[in-house]
Amino acid sequence: MTYSEIEWRAMGRAKELALLGPRGINPQVGAVVLSPTGEVLSEGWHRGAGNPHAEIEALSHLSPADAHGATMVVTLEPCNHTGRTGPCAVALLEAGVSRVVYAVADPAERSSGGAERLRSHGVNVESGVRADEVTEMLDSWLTVVRLGxxxxxxxxxxxxxxxxxxxxxxxxxxxxxxxxxxxxxxxxxxxxxxxxxxxxxxxxxxxxxxxxxxxxxxxxxxxxxxxxxxxxxxxxxxxxxxxxxxxxxxxxxxxxxxxxxxxxxxxxxxxxxxxxxxxxxxxxxxxxxxxxxxxxxxxxxxxxxxxxxxxxxxxxxxxxxxxxxxxxxxxxxxxxxxxxxxxxxx
Missing domain, CATH: 3.40.430.10 (Dihydrofolate Reductase, subunit A)
Structure with missing residues (x-):
């Protein structure tokens, strides 16, 4: 696992942001966007079903120039499916994000695969950062997904x-x-x-x-x-x-x-x-x-x-x-x- 101290701290902040969102059928997710030099450019969290996912929320506060080449730090693997919103993996590719750091893999069959999609298009992807902490935070939702x-x-x-x-x-x-x-x-x-x-x-x-x-x-x-x-x-x-x-x-x-x-x-x-x-x-x-x-x-x-x-x-x-x-x-x-x-x- 290769990540910087700045990314580790950013994941801690993303976890704090995630907890601002409601518990429900969708997971609580937080995201932080970092510049190539490690500066925090924007933040976002998922505000409930039907609202933009955390990554999209964070990107919405940036200009295309700032998003290009940035690092997305997010608590849950970017989704790879179209529901009420489009695939976050595609949105990150279109924004020109060059690196994605996430804590926990998405266990849902219909929405997983975002990391693989990003890697296949040349994005540097790192997983498992502060995974234990985020898993504990998402325990109820992860259990629901596992049990159905x-x-x-x-x-x-x-x-x-x-x-x-x-x-x-x-x-x-x-x-x-x-x-x-x-x-x-x-x-x-x-x-x-x-x-x-x-x-x-x-x-x-x-x-x-x-x-x-x-x-x-x-x-x-x-x-x-x-x-x-x-x-x-x-x-x-x-x-x-x-x-x-x-x-x-x-x-x-x-x-x-x-x-x-x-x-x-x-x-x-x-x-x-x-x-x-x-x-x-x-x-x-x-x-x-x-x-x-x-x-x-x-x-x-x-x-x-x-x-x-x-x-x-x-x-x-x-x-x-x-x-x-x-x-x-x-x-x-x-x-x-x-x-x-x-x-x-x-």
Missing amino acids: RPFVTVKWAQSLDGRAAANDGTSKWITGPDARADVHRRRAAADAIVVGTGTVLADDPALTARLADGRLAESQPLPVVIGNRPVPRDAVLRKHPRGVLEARTQNLHQVLDDLRERGVQSVFVEGGPTLASAFVSAGLADRVLTYVAPVLLGGEKTAIGDIGVSTMAEARRLTLTGIERLGDDLLLITEPARISSDERTD
């Missing part, structure tokens, strides 16, 4: 013996205040929070993310209710600051496809045993958060129901990626186990 849908976290709270409620249906509160505060922090970090109509009718939840003092967090997830029954007009959820999205279907793939089109990158499933089981059974749980309280309830109200496992050979194996103590409770963070080729039986 939003990243799904399924959460439940349970007693030590695996119950989500007492036999009379009461469940407030299985876990203590530290665990509940952790849930609210994670809600605030998600783009959408998903429950079933059964939970709405039984518990009348607010589904807001709140601070320790009860005030609403600055960032609120979009509440999504899955099921054929409507949310009552007088439900507390109707007062949510983001409104409420009612998904009148049992098709979870369809729900996630719709959420992706709305720019949702992360989904927090908090809808009770029925919905949690449905996501796990469908293979749509990318992370499972299990809050375990040192309390015994017994009875039939298990934290998770039928997930299509009838024998140990069909057990859904998870990998434990983290354990956190939250007051008297434990949080177990797990993800689907990756089966190596020598463990497969098919």
